[in-house]
Amino acid sequence: MFAVNGSTFLNNSLSGVPRFFPRSTQRVAAPPVVVAAVSSNGRPGDRNVSVLVENTSKEMVESATSSPSVIDKEAKSTVGGGVEDVYGEDSATEDMHITPWTVTVASGYPLLRDPHYNKGLAFTEKERDAHFLRGLLPPGIVSQEIQVKKMMRNMRQYQVPLQRYMAMMDLQVRNERLFYKLLIDNVEELLPVVYTPTVGEACQKYGSIFRQPQGLFISLKEKGRILEVLKNWPEKKIQVIVVTDGERILGLGDLGCQGMGIPVGKLSLYSALGGIRPSACLPVTIDVGTNNEKLLEDEFYIGLRRRRATGQEYSELLHEFMSAVKQNYGEKVLIQFEDFANHNAFDLLAKYGTSHLVFNDDIQGTASVVLAGLIAALKLVGGTLADHRFLFLGAGEAGTGIAELIALEISKQTGAPLEETRKKIWLVDSKGLIVRSRMESLQHFKRPWAHEHGPINNLADAVKSIKPTVLIGSSGAGRTFTKEIVESMSSFNEKPVILALSNPTSQSECTAEEAYKWSEGKCIFASGSPFAPVEHNGKVYPSGQANNAYIFPGFGLGLIISGAIRVHDDMLLVASEALAEQVSQENLEKGLIYPPFSNIRKISAQIAARVAEKAYKLGLATRLPQPENLVRYAESCMYSPNYRTYR
Ligand SMILES: O=C([O-])CC(=O)C(=O)O
């Protein structure tokens, strides 16, 4: 027997398997409680507590992880599925040098306090006996279904969206499976709570509502020690990281360290909508300061109180982070850049796109979801993509990202060179229409869109001159699609396509009600943030949500199940096509160009399968052999939030 970091290891002479008992649970050396586990790397502060499964030996653990429907045991154990957190031998032992398994017991009070394993009142009589829970819980047993019902009823009693958000976050850190069960089973109702638009308000007020840290905070103070910081995170097998530096949170601007709400929210959708195991998700906020004066003066602000680092100081910290991630997690961890400002987002994607598995959600995810909506919309407006003219308000990440993907798709469909297909697409920025005469003063990402045209300094005139069939708002500036603009679009289009993408709701270019009212019900409308159905002249118009949440969870799942090592534009195109195919005739008849979110897990599996297939075709997949049925495989890898039985 020997002690490590305040805990005690016992050498089990019968099985030869070392056991790890946290000090608080040493008394449970009793036989009935058996917990198969992963080990940690044995560093101070590491969480050695693990998974409770119904097995007593390594062999049994292995058999539990390889059900017949699962083609690849490693994928089952590393992607998700019924027995998550049970890793292969190598990863379980590589740092601890203890073979083959570390077996641990979590029971009693710590079990109730561990969000990964807590089941609230759903612990059965047997489990209460086996895990020393007697007296720690009231005698009633309440199933997960009833717990969901109760939580939803409580949630609905909160009138203020931020209160709902806080209740959901409390649940996430208290009982993870119940949180995901709630979210998955009530996705349409809860998406606006844990995600856009409420998450925007939560970030603005993050300091005031802060209770328990979620995710990893890496600030300039940690420069030179980022690898060490990564090792402080309790989970070892990370598959997806969402990282922000908080400089452009939705359309709300620089929220500094308080941007953490975004990676946390995005990753909860990775698990709920895409089925990535929660413990494989790592939210990260890089704090290089903030230029938000209000926050710098706010006594509740949680970040560094300094102005943003730029130039070399910034890029060195980012580089250290990117290198440490690869060193710690290998090259198959997906790094999703989220809500960086334009001046860093494009450069980071270009710089790390060739060496890491990176994806910029605001450039690429938004592009893919919009292209999907446009492909679906063609069934309503007619023609091919090449027959349409596109005008954007906003020439940042989303605007230029979408524009480029549309140009790529047209090029793929028609065989025309990209330089030609780009000419169907026009962008307006804060200085007016992007035209050739402005070339010298344009940022590099706007230059491909500087076509020949006389100068125009506002959107309304650009609409009149270009006569687009599709108008897309991606500027982050609310209420910019005026009555005049929507009426103008409706005067020369039978069915104008109008997409108001900016988030949250306050930044939307127009509301659904305005779009339908001003276009006399003619437009096909979708928005980045959700709007309730609108009644106009006795007809009800539901509106779709053109939000990257349709794409990134399935996209990430596809990368992970194929073991992809790079993201390729062709993967974005197939993701768009897969999403567009999920829009039913019935959806289209209602004017919807996106399927309902209630089907999102099925949709994500379809997207994942197409992305994975493309990864294999491009030679970018490393998980071999390629599974025969990728949709079934993707589904079999998805995390299920149902409570498990502990013996
Ligand atoms: O978070 C969202 O709802 C969509 C998004 O990426 C953004 O607006 O930056």
Ligand SMILES: [Mg+2]
């Ligand atoms: Mg974003």
